[in-house]
Amino acid sequence: MSWTDERIATLRKMWEGGATASEIATELGGVSRNAVIGKAHRLGLKARPSPVKANEKKKAAAPAPKKPAAPPPAAPRVAEPAERAAPVQPAERPAPSAAAPVAARAEPAAESAASSQPMPSDNLPKIVSVGPGGFLRQGPGDQQAPIPPAPPRRLVPAKPSPDIAGKTSLLDLSDKVCRWPMGHPGEPDFHFCGNAVNPGFPYCVEHCGRAYQAQLPRGVRRPPPPLPFGGPRVR
DNA sequence: CCCTGATTCGC
DNA sequence: GCGAATCAGG
Numbered sequence: 001m002s003w004t005d006e007r008i009a010t011l012r013k014m015w016e017g018g019a020t021a022s023e024i025a026t027e028l029g030g031v032s033r034n035a036v037i038g039k040a041h042r043l044g045l046k047a048r049p050s051p052v053k054a055n056e057k058k059k060a061a062a063p064a065p066k067k068p069a070a071p072p073p074a075a076p077r078v079a080e081p082a083e084r085a086a087p088v089q090p091a092e093r094p095a096p097s098a099a100a101p102v103a104a105r106a107e108p109a110a111e112s113a114a115s116s117q118p119m120p121s122d123n124l125p126k127i128v129s130v131g132p133g134g135f136l137r138q139g140p141g142d143q144q145a146p147i148p149p150a151p152p153r154r155l156v157p158a159k160p161s162p163d164i165a166g167k168t169s170l171l172d173l174s175d176k177v178c179r180w181p182m183g184h185p186g187e188p189d190f191h192f193c194g195n196a197v198n199p200g201f202p203y204c205v206e207h208c209g210r211a212y213q214a215q216l217p218r219g220v221r222r223p224p225p226p227l228p229f230g231g232p233r234v235r
Numbered sequence: 236c237c238c239t240g241a242t243t244c245g246c
Numbered sequence: 247g248c249g250a251a252t253c254a255g256g
Binding site: 020021022033034037038040041046048049 | 238239
């Protein structure tokens with residue numbers, strides 16, 4: 001398989017959308033996870049929470065030579081004492097777990113949008129609180145005290161974008177529209193939600209509610225955790 | 236062991 | 247440019 005423009009576009013979108021290299025590789029087909037990562041790097045997109053690079057100690061002094069291949073006595077290119085040790089990084093970023101960082105980053109409390117009218121929860125179980133971006137947290141357990149004040153704010157945007165009369169294709173994605181995948185890539189009707197995003201999130205309000213769920217006590221978890229990109233493909 | 240992304244290096 | 251092999255953390 002070669003990297004056609006379309007495949008590259010898919011890689012880009014999915015990578016930026018947060019899909020893992022494995023998922024991207026699976027959906028693209030014909031390439032390995034490594035190929036995806038390699039391509040992503042060559043494309044200049046990297047910088048994603050890597051388990052390995054997550055903690056960068058200011059030490060890191062002695063990288064034991066792993067490659068027995070070529071240890072040239074003259075000029076090892078690994079030589080750079082300065083490294084990146086110069087300024088001690090004040091804020092080290094712990095590897096973010098999927099949901100946490102986004103929620104944490106948003107404005108403190110005051111943003112809650114559940115002001116005047118509680119959303120008409122049709123099929124949703126019980127609304128416990130309102131997430132920072134305005135999406136609804138929910139859960140059967142009531143352990144979470146309801147977010148208090150809710151200064152009058154405009155209700156969640158969620159205004160349907162005009163262009164979603166048709167279907168939002170991969171190429172229609174932007175940071176303005178909900179990236180929640182509908183169906184599986186490769187299937188004829190695969191598309192993305194395309195609604196206006198919940199500001200600061202990659203998904204619309206509704207799908208934020210699906211993507212970011214309140215952690216429930218063990219044993220009381222709901223079974224079906226919907227995953228972006230349809231989750232592991234059943235083949 | 237499984238997963239992850241990063242890096243290296245022969246092709 | 248490509249990607250398998252390898253590394254390394256979770």
